[in-house]
Amino acid sequence: MIKRSDTAETLYSISKTQLRPDGHWQRISYYSIRINDLAAARDYGRILIPFNHYYSEMKLDFANTLSLQGKLNSLAQDAVQTRVTGGGQDFYSDSSEIVFSLPDVSVGTILEFQFTHTSKNLAFAQLYSERSTPYWYQSTVGNDNWRADYVHFYQFELTHDEAQKIYIKAYNSHPEKAKVKLLAGKSVNLWQMEQVPQLKLERNMPQAREIRAQLSLSTLTDWRVLNDWSWQKIAHQLETTQEIKQIIERFNLAENASDIEKIKAVYQYIQQNVRYVFAHLGRGGYDAHHPSEVISASYGDCKDQTVLAVTLLKALGVDASPALVETSRNGDSETDLVRLIFDHMLVYIPASQTRSEIWLDTTGDRALFPGISNRMPGQNALIVTPDGGKLTKVSANSFVENKVLMQVDYYLNQTNIKAEITISLQGFFEQYMRSWWKHSTEKEAELDKMLKGMFNQAIELEIKSQLKHSEDLYIPVEISADIDFVTEQEKTVGANVMQVINMFANFANLPPVDNRQHRYIEKYPYQLDMKVKFHGREGDLPAVYQSGLNFENDFFSLMQSGKASENSYSIDILFQQHRVDLSPEQYSQYHKAVEHLTKLDTWLVSMQQHPEQTLTADLAAQSNQYGENSLQAYLAKVKLLLQQGEFEAAIIPAKKATEIDTNNGEAWYLLATAQGFAVQMEASMASFAKAAELGYIP
Missing domain, CATH: 3.10.620.30 (C8orf32 fold)
Structure with a gap:
């Protein structure tokens, strides 16, 4: 056959099913596959045939390889195994698989195998159903995906009692009408296809029946x-x-x-x-x-x-x-x-x-x-x-929203910054965290690590976290943490939507855009709500150096707002992921929109002491320590009056300060400033000259 694929191609995909009047059945399947590159050779190095050992029996009839040089190699007896799959804690399994490795699977090799699948016990004798597709699904060597290669020739044959009604539905390019022969009271139905394109399997793709050639058969259409x-x-x-x-x-x-x-x-x-x-x-x-x-x-x-x-x-x-x-x-x-x-x-x-x-x-x-x-x-x-x-x-009416509410409170003190974090969870976020907490062996350390990921890794911090209510049947789990930023920080703190997105969304693992073939589907909408509050000290004024912008499109929305209140500043960040069903072109736009999220400005808020309150406190402190008529008190008084705009009034304590210490450059500078704002320009210039003469540099 002419080479149609650079990786691997199924030369023949042939299956034959016989359905007996009593509901029992037997299906014989044959596949021959040509290996065209090294990656395919690795993927086809081991072949698995799954079956349910309670209801059926599986037998590998033969398996061979034909080398590029024409040498036929048969499967070694010790290279095949039948084993039970599944299992684990609290889990018994009736699933099994035949596993075998063929010899000399290399570039140019043609491998073939045939197996017979026979019913043993019938769950529901009145019902026989089957799905047939041209493809052989082969796991990749890393077990992280499947491949369904190009098929040159496909044939499916079903033989059943002529009186037995079989309902049929074909999907995509699979023919619905069979070639039918009647032989000795039996109906022999034959479907064939040629040159079936490779099926690329991608994450978040539509259901298989929407994209592949498939034939479904059943003896029933009434679910009653x-x-x-x-x-x-x-x-x-x-x-x-x-x-x-x-x-x-x-x-x-x-x-x-x-x-x-x-x-x-x-x-x-x-x-x-x-x-x-x-x-x-x-x-x-x-x-x-x-x-x-x-x-x-x-x-x-x-x-x-x-x-x-x-x-x-x-x-x-x-x-x-x-x-x-x-x-x-x-x-x-x-x-x-x-x-x-x-x-x-x-x-x-x-x-x-x-x-x-x-x-x-x-x-x-x-x-x-x-x-x-x-x-x-x-x-x-x-x-x-x-x-x-x-x-x-299953109706969505009785389900809670998939939602995260993250509350972050920053507290600024004289030496460092502390933070308190509370995370409330709903829907699949709650279900995942509850299950993870029960089954993780290093959950405490992993939780700390997850929360530390919210911050710049260069920042030294100490964290104490916990997850509560994991055993409570009626209260959702909740995460809380106390964080001390160990090194002295500038009193500028920030907030960014990526802090909550990186923790709870899965954008880091989005499928690649390049060469995507199928629609991208995200079935489950969710909401990430982040509320951040910066608590300043008494007398602090919040100053916003940089704010986050809103960002809205057909895929998701990001709404951000900030509000000052006395000595604090609050930020609300709401991210809402919509349910999406996107063409490959739309998925490319979605991918770019997600990348754009990482480039949005971070909120930056700085806490500064209110000047007038600071100066008033300083005046009181100097007066208490040195007396109301001291040099220190007069200087503090001048600074306060200047801040208040009382320029002429500020001249009086400034002059008294120069009288107490005629060599105090700061006193002459403050006097010059008060005189200048009071439009006493000559006196102001003389006072500035005196301050300069004394070597005072503000």
């Missing part, structure tokens, strides 16, 4: 069938047993307790008594344990906890239903055809006259009530009920 199947698995478990009644008694709820009090009591009980464990091992992930088993074991997975929570809520008279949801990690699937797209279960509580609807997720480790991730709005959900259920999207 899936609802009824799900309901029959849990309906018999939602009974109010004596054990459930005893738990409710321990809640000690008042007879007139509100719905929200009851919901919180259930949430708190499960958080404190039922540990989350991915515990569906041997059950395929769709069958929940009975609440009595969950209570006895003190652990359960999402289905177990949901069934227990719904049982408790119903016993308390609160309308609640299990809800199957597709998390953002799993994508945002099309719903024209029925598939088992859901990877999580939680509790749906419909709105009442006194509150909005609640999506309750009890599986988090001391997560803030109601526990559901702020990345769930807009995700697919199937509310499971006895009357057909409801396929919907």
Whole structure:
């Protein structure tokens, strides 16, 4: 085949699926790939084939390489392994993968492999669904991205009983209509494509179905069938047993307790008594344990906890239903055809006259009530009920905003500057920090480091920080810190939006602009609010040397304002990131706008003593120490009167000062100044001459 790619190219992508009348299936897949550069050789050095070992079996039929010199090399027996993946604390896994490394993968090599995937247990025999695409997805050597290379020839064949109805939907350039043959009561359907372009995978790109050739198949289009199947698995478990009644008694709820009090009591009980464990091992992930088993074991997975929570809520008279949801990690699937797209279960509580609807997720480790991730709005959900259920999207109405409020107070004293910082968090900011605090082994040091990042690294400072409420179910976590700037500082302090952006936004990791092919999507809007107050000493006057400017565009807005109040100055900085869906050209503009943020002026505020107040205090101090008729008191009196504009009055104490000490150059200089402002020009010039004669230099 003619070379079509400088990196790697799939020569043949061929799959054949046979669907039996009983719902069982077998799929044979074959791929041959030509390696055209060293980077591709590294990426294809190890190949993974994932599968679910509870529901299916996977067999590697063969794997070979053909060198540039024409030598055929077969896979060595000790170069292939089948292993369980996932796992970890509180997590059992039914996911596995075949891993193998082919010999002599170098520039010019053609590698080929074939595997057979066969059903073993059927989750829902009435439902068969499949997605086919020309591409083989290969992880890069650094495991930080995937590649989907150019495909010369693609073929997908589906054989099923002629009487079996198969629903089909094609995306992008994938043909929808198959070539069909009827053979001995079987329908053989064939789809083919040639010269399929490489698919570049980028961060924040659209869903796969929007950009790749893809064929989706299913035996169902009615989600009520899936609802009824799900309901029959849990309906018999939602009974109010004596054990459930005893738990409710321990809640000690008042007879007139509100719905929200009851919901919180259930949430708190499960958080404190039922540990989350991915515990569906041997059950395929769709069958929940009975609440009595969950209570006895003190652990359960999402289905177990949901069934227990719904049982408790119903016993308390609160309308609640299990809800199957597709998390953002799993994508945002099309719903024209029925598939088992859901990877999580939680509790749906419909709105009442006194509150909005609640999506309750009890599986988090001391997560803030109601526990559901702020990345769930807009995700697919199937509310499971006895009357057909409801396929919907998780509504954003009951979610708090994703928001950071940072309050920074600077206090200026005689020797240095102190700062007090309080950071309040909402939405996914709160959820991330709460989880991070629980799982980080060096959290205290990392928190200090994060806060120090707000300031110039050349500044020496001491910091004491803490994160509060990480175990509280109803109070958001809050960060606080006390900072001492150790070295003596000028009494000029600053504030910049990048202090809060660098801490909580992810602009430092934006995807590169060069050669971007797909739209850039940021689904979740957020707000960063920074309030800074500079507290001066008594008598200080704030002076703004430099102020920050507003900056607004289609992607985000930055609003800044400042206000003086007595001996303090307050700055409000509000950054709001919008939800964006940008073409590559628009993304380039967005990237430039983000870069421009780093170049915006910093607020600079200096605290200076009020001259009149300073001079009044000095006069009182000199009078107390040396007496009201002393040289020092008269000099201080002159300075105050000059500041007040009382020029003629200032001449009197100035003359008295020269009489006390005729050789005091400062006294003659102050007298000359008072005389000059009083338009006594001859006398002023004579006094200036006398001061100069005495060698006084102001």
